[in-house]
Amino acid sequence: MAAVLDGLKVLDLSWGIAGPMTGMLLADHGAAVTRIEPPGGDPFAGMLGYKVWNRGKRNAVFDLKDAADHALFRRLVADADILIESFSPGVTARLGIDFAALSAINPRLIYCSITGYGEDGPDAHRPGYDALVAARSGLQYEQRGWPEGAVWHMTGRENPFVEAAEIDPDWVQGANREGPLFVASPWPSLGAFFSASTGIAAALFARTRTGRGQRVQTSLFQGALACGTGVWQRMDDPDAPGFNTWILASNSPKGHFQCKD
Structure with missing residues (x-):
């Protein structure tokens, strides 16, 4: 064929x-x-x-x-x-x-x-390498250097998800640090x-x-904006439902946890 x-x-x-x-x-x-x-x-x-x-x-x-x-x-x-x-x-x-x-x-x-x-x-004549564009677009800033991303720091709003410490204290205090974080993908x-x-x-x-x-x-x-659509929506309305359902409404919390078979 x-x-x-x-x-x-x-x-x-x-x-x-x-x-x-x-x-x-x-x-x-x-x-x-x-x-x-x-x-x-x-x-x-x-x-x-x-x-x-x-x-x-x-x-x-x-x-x-x-x-x-x-x-x-x-x-x-x-x-x-x-x-x-x-x-x-x-x-x-x-x-x-x-x-x-x-x-x-x-x-x-x-x-x-x-x-x-x-x-x-x-920005037309800026160097257009992938990592530089990721930084310029905010993709690196949005990485999880903070609990639930950088949105709460950027908007000055109170982060309602600090209770995630009850699931895994390291998720809030241990592995997290202030961003931006390098995006490998x-x-x-x-x-x-x-x-x-x-x-x-x-x-x-x-x-x-x-x-x-x-x-x-x-x-x-343009590719970075397409991949980060949720980021820009969150900045306008960080309290909008649906952005953080993996913490509040999911039957199987998603994230990195130390486990065994």
Whole structure:
């Protein structure tokens, strides 16, 4: 049985986690993905996840500042369906590979951009690494350095869950400390990966109706906000029901407890 994306050609110029995972998903579903790296290689190549995120892809090396490589790259674009890039804002325009330039070559091209904070706004040119975005968005601050998260400290409200000490005193006093705490899971990148994949799927569907491609944009900051929706709601109304049912209303309290079989 043919895979759902058989016949589609993808150029993956991205680096980091979100873009390569987007290309990975397309390859998993049958697309022919060519990963394009600079002569110096991908700075993430030493990470264990690199081989996972880039499975099923062909690799090619292009120096997009070189005229011959640039011309060859444009020939690939003319026959491509999807392009994924994660350059900082303004870089693709300087290289002559922005959406305006490449859609003129191939009007059916779906051009996916993944940045740190979007292309405009006060944070657009901040370094867009996952951990920095997690800190900027509040995800690290919300980690459980305090009982039930940081919301009570941030709002100045009284924490009604100190009675959790009756369950496990260490939960309130022992292992907890003032945050922020480092978030090991790359939630901003994972959120951006899902957003990019959904956007590309929607653009492919739209192309069946219009015959034209379009630009799809997302950011790690957008991914962080998507993963932390409950945090922002809690800040507005920390007493709202439903945020802490694992303490008050659950038949099986959830958390970390020292146990044995």
